[in-house]
Amino acid sequence: xxxxxxxxxxxxxxxxxxxxxxxxxxxxxxxxxxxxxxxxxxxxxxxxxxxxxxxxxxxxxxxxxxxxxxxxxxxxxxxxxxxxxxxxxxxxxxxxxxxxxxxxxxxxxxxxxxxxxxxxxxxxxxxxxxxxxxxxxxxxxxxxxxxxxxxxxxxxxxxxxxxxxxxxxxxxxxxxxxxxxxxxxxxxxxxxxxxxxxxxxxxxxxxxxxxxxxxxxxxxxxxxxxxxxxxxxxxxxxxxxxxxxxxxxxxxxxxxxxxxxxxxxxxxxxxxxxxxxxxxxxxxxxxxxxxxxxxxxxxxxxxxxxxxxxxxxxxxxxxxxxxxxxxxxxxxxxxxxxxxxxxxxxxxxxxxxxxxxxxxxxxxxxxxxxxxxxxxxxxxxxxxxxxxxxxxxxxxxxxxxxxxxxxxxxxxxxxxxxxxxxxxxxxxxxxxxxxxxxxxxxxxxxxxxxxxxxxxxxxxxxxxxxxxxxxxxxxxxxxxxxxxxxxxxxxxxxxxxxxxxxxxxxxxxx
Numbered sequence: 001x002x003x004x005x006x007x008x009x010x011x012x013x014x015x016x017x018x019x020x021x022x023x024x025x026x027x028x029x030x031x032x033x034x035x036x037x038x039x040x041x042x043x044x045x046x047x048x049x050x051x052x053x054x055x056x057x058x059x060x061x062x063x064x065x066x067x068x069x070x071x072x073x074x075x076x077x078x079x080x081x082x083x084x085x086x087x088x089x090x091x092x093x094x095x096x097x098x099x100x101x102x103x104x105x106x107x108x109x110x111x112x113x114x115x116x117x118x119x120x121x122x123x124x125x126x127x128x129x130x131x132x133x134x135x136x137x138x139x140x141x142x143x144x145x146x147x148x149x150x151x152x153x154x155x156x157x158x159x160x161x162x163x164x165x166x167x168x169x170x171x172x173x174x175x176x177x178x179x180x181x182x183x184x185x186x187x188x189x190x191x192x193x194x195x196x197x198x199x200x201x202x203x204x205x206x207x208x209x210x211x212x213x214x215x216x217x218x219x220x221x222x223x224x225x226x227x228x229x230x231x232x233x234x235x236x237x238x239x240x241x242x243x244x245x246x247x248x249x250x251x252x253x254x255x256x257x258x259x260x261x262x263x264x265x266x267x268x269x270x271x272x273x274x275x276x277x278x279x280x281x282x283x284x285x286x287x288x289x290x291x292x293x294x295x296x297x298x299x300x301x302x303x304x305x306x307x308x309x310x311x312x313x314x315x316x317x318x319x320x321x322x323x324x325x326x327x328x329x330x331x332x333x334x335x336x337x338x339x340x341x342x343x344x345x346x347x348x349x350x351x352x353x354x355x356x357x358x359x360x361x362x363x364x365x366x367x368x369x370x371x372x373x374x375x376x377x378x379x380x381x382x383x384x385x386x387x388x389x390x391x392x393x394x395x396x397x398x399x400x401x402x403x404x405x406x407x408x409x410x411x412x413x414x415x416x417x418x419x420x421x422x423x424x425x426x427x428x429x430x431x432x433x434x435x436x437x438x439x440x441x442x443x444x445x446x447x448x449x450x451x452x453x454x455x456x457x458x459x460x461x462x463x464x465x466x467x468x469x470x471x472x473x474x475x476x477x478x479x480x481x482x483x484x485x486x487x488x489x490x491x492x493x494x495x496x497x498x499x500x501x502x503x504x505x506x507x508x509x510x
Contacts, residue, residue, distance in 0.1 A: 001023070001024045001025075001090050002021060002022070002023045002024075003021075003022045003086050003089040003099065004020065005022070005082040005089070006019055006082065006099070006102070006104065007020055007067075007078070007104060008105060008122075008123040008127070009075075011333070011335065012336055013246070013249045013337060014126070015122040015123045015126040016069075016126065017126060017127075017130055018072075018074065020065060020067055021065065021066040021067075022065050022086035023063070024059060024062070024063055025061065026061065028062060029063075030044055031065065033067070033070070034065075034066050035072065036073075037073060039075065040074050040075070040077070040079050042077075043084075043108075046077070047087065049111075050084065050112040050159055051084075053110065053111050054160050056159075059087065059090065061091075063087060063090070065086065067079070075287055076107075076117070077107040077115075077117075078107055078118070078119075081105060081106035081107070081114065081136070081159070081162065085104055085163075085166070086099075094163055095166055095167050095168065102134050102135060102136050102154070103126075103127040103135045104135075105137055106138045106156070106162075107138070108159060111158075112158045113157065113158045114139070114156055114158055114159065115138060116138050116140040116259060118254070118255040119249075119252050120141040120257075121144050121147070121248050121252040122253065123135065123145070124145035124147075124148040124151055125245075127148075128148050128151045133152055134152030134154055135151060135152070135154070136156060136165070137153070137155060137156075139155035139156060140155075140259045140260055143175060143177050143261060144248070144262055145175070146174075146175040147263045152174045153175040154174060155175050177262045190231040190233075192234070192406065192407045193406040194403070195224070195404055196398050197398070198390070201388055201390055202228070202404075204386055206235065206414060207386065207479055207480055207483065207500075208232070208344075208385070209232060209235045209342075209410075210413070211385075211421070211475065211478070211482070212436070213342070213385035213479065214321065214342060214343040214344070214383065214384045214385050214435070215342075215384065215386045216306075217344070217345070217346045217347075218348070218349050218388070219348070219349065219389055219391060219392075220349065220353050220354050220390075220392060223392045223393070225346040226302075229302045229304075229344045230269065231407060232269075232300050233300055234407040235410045235411045235414050236267050237411070239264075239265060239267055244263050246297065246298065247264050247297055248263050250290050250295060251268075253289070254290050256295070268297070269296075269299055270292050270295050270301050270341075271302040271303075274305040276309070276313065278312065278313050279291065281313055281317075282320070282328070283326065283328050283337055286330075288328040288330065288335045290337045291326075293320050293326060293341055296342075297339060297340050297341055298340055298341075300344055302344045302345075303343070303344070304346045305347065306345045306347045307347050307373075307375040307376060311375060314380060315380065317380060318380055320341075324338070325338050325339050325340070326339045347376075349369070349372075350362055350369040351368055356389070357392070358392065379468075382466050382469050383468065384472075385476050385500075386500040387500060387501050388500060413483060417479065418432075418433065420482045425441070434478045434482070437475055439471070446475070446489060447489070448474075449491070451491050452490070452494045455491065455495065455498070456494060459473075459498045473497045473498055476500060477489045477494045478493075480496055
């Protein structure tokens with residue numbers, strides 16, 4: 001007798017359907033084929049124990065299980081449930097009439113309880129695309145899968161509930177979620193109105209948010225670099241449904257969704273320690289998992305103490321910052337993860353931290369400042385659109401009881417500028433902000449008048465800027481014009497954009 005159940009395998013942030021064929025014939029052996037890893041092979045022990053504890057019988061026959069397609073590696077304990085249901089169906093303990101209508105995934109405990117699994121959202125999306133009626137998964141994962149409309153999501157707490165549902169002896173109501181009722185997490189936790197002074201830095205971050213530009217904050221210890229960076233997500237535009245789904249898929253595959261979570265509605269803010277490894281930053285491992293740059297997709301990647309990071313780890317950022325995705329290649333396969341993040345980097349100006357400080361004297365030896373700055377390569381520095389110096393806040397500003405402009409007001413201007421950009425690039429798929437402009441679009445939308453052109457020419461010669469830095473200045477100027485609601489870049493917009501190249505000035509590190 002042959003029975004088929006259906007599960008899913010995760011490749012990158014997408015899923016493919018896995019057909020689990022269970023065949024029963026005379027004999028007493030158990031065979032599991034189809035390129036399973038060790039945890040899948042161990043499912044026999046978990047299934048056998050759960051059957052015994054729940055009063056079900058493991059068939060005393062020759063059972064052959066094939067997981068197709070057989071050339072794709074099957075990983076993890078999430079295949080326990082479809083394997084168990086297939087074995088029960090082939091031994092006529094479960095009615096097999098509905099098995100072709102559902103994708104089934106879940107990890108079994110020895111007592112039959114279903115444990116939550118990773119990657120449920122891409123599984124649910126794939127099940128709907130393939131025309132399945134629904135998906136049967138652990139109850140704690142059900143809210144996450146229920147964001148997929150038009151798919152029946154059955155959340156079960158143990159194996160006996162799944163058996164009862166398929167046999168028609170019990171009824172399980174499909175999971176329902178109201179996306180509009182999920183509040184944004186930590187929406188008011190960090191607000192710009194609590195920041196004293198630093199008006200020029202707030203302005204730079206507003207421009208960065210409006211055009212999705214990368215930022216480098218350089219300043220002495222205690223000047224507020226980390227504090228300002230943490231408030232950046234609060235002024236970014238709300239995520240679209242497509243962005244929320246993509247971000248949730250990445251976090252689901254990485255196992256970071258937690259229990260009873262639905263859709264991520266807040267833009268991610270990732271802040272890895274400067275000792276992070278290459279694989280931790282870009283993703284990887286024997287079986288590739290998303291790294292910090294993918295977990296920050298559609299949000300902010302904050303790297304504090306950038307010069308303290310390993311140089312070869314920092315250089316990994318160069319390609320994803322340009323392509324906004326990263327491909328992790330292994331001998332048998334390649335996995336592509338999105339990496340559309342805003343980079344916010346922070347650093348001290350020198351080893352002692354007080355170079356260019358208005359009150360304290362730098363004690364670094366000659367040449368140490370430039371050596372410290374050189375820990376960040378020129379190609380990487382060119383890819384950072386805005387360099388701003390963060391100076392200590394004077395006492396008068398710190399003691400001022402008046403509150404600054406709230407993040408909500410800044411966000412309104414950012415959203416208005418983003419709407420201009422969305423309309424401008426509506427005919428260009430994959431381009432949504434000024435930072436993503438191609439050379440052709442830059443020539444079309446970043447034209448300069450003679451006065452502005454001459455000013456940029458002088459800045460290029462004086463600062464020794466590269467062609468990439470030239471492009472960045474024009475893109476930032478375009479964003480400043482959008483914030484002002486102006487169709488053409490004006491001299492004032494270009495001058496402000498040039499001013500945001502602090503580390504290109506002659507006085508830095510000399």
